[in-house]
Amino acid sequence: MKKTWLDGKTFIISGASSGIGKGIAEKLIIKHGCKVIGIGRNENKFIDFSAKLGENAKLLTYRTFDVTDENEWKNLAKDLEKDGIRPDGIINCAGILPRFKKALDTETEDVIKVTETNFFSCVYSINATYPLISRSDTPAIVNVSSAAALATIVGTSAYSAAKSALKSYTEALIYELKGKAYVSLVMPGFARTDIFRSQNTSIDENKLIKNLSMPAYKTVNAIHRGIKRKKTRIIIGKDAHAMNFFYRLFPKFTMGAIKKVLKGSKLKLFEDVFCDD
Numbered sequence: 180m181k182k183t184w185l186d187g188k189t190f191i192i193s194g195a196s197s198g199i200g201k202g203i204a205e206k207l208i209i210k211h212g213c214k215v216i217g218i219g220r221n222e223n224k225f226i227d228f229s230a231k232l233g234e235n236a237k238l239l240t241y242r243t244f245d246v247t248d249e250n251e252w253k254n255l256a257k258d259l260e261k262d263g264i265r266p267d268g269i270i271n272c273a274g275i276l277p278r279f280k281k282a283l284d285t286e287t288e289d290v291i292k293v294t295e296t297n298f299f300s301c302v303y304s305i306n307a308t309y310p311l312i313s314r315s316d317t318p319a320i321v322n323v324s325s326a327a328a329l330a331t332i333v334g335t336s337a338y339s340a341a342k343s344a345l346k347s348y349t350e351a352l353i354y355e356l357k358g359k360a361y362v363s364l365v366m367p368g369f370a371r372t373d374i375f376r377s378q379n380t381s382i383d384e385n386k387l388i389k390n391l392s393m394p395a396y397k398t399v400n401a402i403h404r405g406i407k408r409k410k411t412r413i414i415i416g417k418d419a420h421a422m423n424f425f426y427r428l429f430p431k432f433t434m435g436a437i438k439k440v441l442k443g444s445k446l447k448l449f450e451d452v453f454c455d456d
């Protein structure tokens with residue numbers, strides 16, 4: 180296979196125990212012989228992942244902790260330094276999507292949890308590990324935001340706000356570290372993963388979402404392609420591209436149209452959002 184800048188590198192990947200993060204970790208290990216330090220909470224998921232990797236399992240190590248705990252990130256960085264492990268990059272992929280509901284029905288503690296998991300965890304991880312990563316000859320930071328940061332979807336106020344914060348933060352990093360590090364902002368549309376586990380119905384029962392969404396492996400392939408080419412902005416899926424295009428040209432119309440389509444679809448997935456409209 181053609182040589183790429185990714186070959187043989189060491190990456191820290193949060194959310195590597197499942198879904199998109201696991202898919203990216205697997206690609207980097209199998210296609211590029213990368214070493215991956217996976218972060219997640221559930222050890223059993225990592226044990227299964229290791230078993231799936233077979234002889235490549237030696238390239239995966241993992242730490243189980245809650246990404247919202249800044250001290251855990253500081254301890255990780257200290258341990259890597261102590262053990263002489265030099266990460267070349269970090270991919271922040273851990274995230275949660277709470278059940279779709281109106282902003283005013285969302286408890287403050289849920290907004291805080293979503294923001295800590297989807298945004299602050301990335302600030303903590305980058306602040307703690309960048310001093311090590313910056314010593315690499317190819318330093319890299321990849322933050323997985325969402326199409327929800329391109330155009331807000333009604334019923335996802337906290338999620339969209341946290342992913343928008345991550346988008347702005349990453350855009351600042353892209354320009355502040357230009358010439359020093361590769362920084363990328365990833366904005367996928369709907370992908371079929373376990374992230375929908377908090378919803379009141381399976382997404383497979385929703386024809387609209389099923390048609391709009393991508394199989395997780397396609398999202399992973401697109402992220403892998405983008406990172407390989409050092410793209411700083413990776414938008415994935417027809418839904419994400421449409422949101423990006425229309426919101427930039429007609430923001431008010433697009434927001435209204437998204438609401439109309441979701442309300443008109445009468446999907447169980449959005450019943451809490453439109454219950455008394």
Ligand SMILES: NC(=O)c1ccc[n+]([C@@H]2O[C@H](COP(=O)([O-])OP(=O)(O)OC[C@H]3O[C@@H](n4cnc5c(N)ncnc54)[C@H](OP(=O)(O)O)[C@@H]3O)[C@@H](O)[C@H]2O)c1
Binds near residue numbers: 200244275296324
């Ligand atoms: N799927 C989509 O449609 C979609 C669309 C746009 C953006 N995204 C973004 O893509 C990323 C990956 O999502 P996914 O679809 O792959 O979801 P997923 O299958 O649910 O995976 C989420 C990962 O995040 C980890 N995680 C969550 N909270 C954590 C915490 N507090 N501490 C440590 N690890 C935590 C989970 O680990 P444990 O289970 O071990 O806790 C798991 O590995 C997320 O940031 C999500 O917002 C997804």
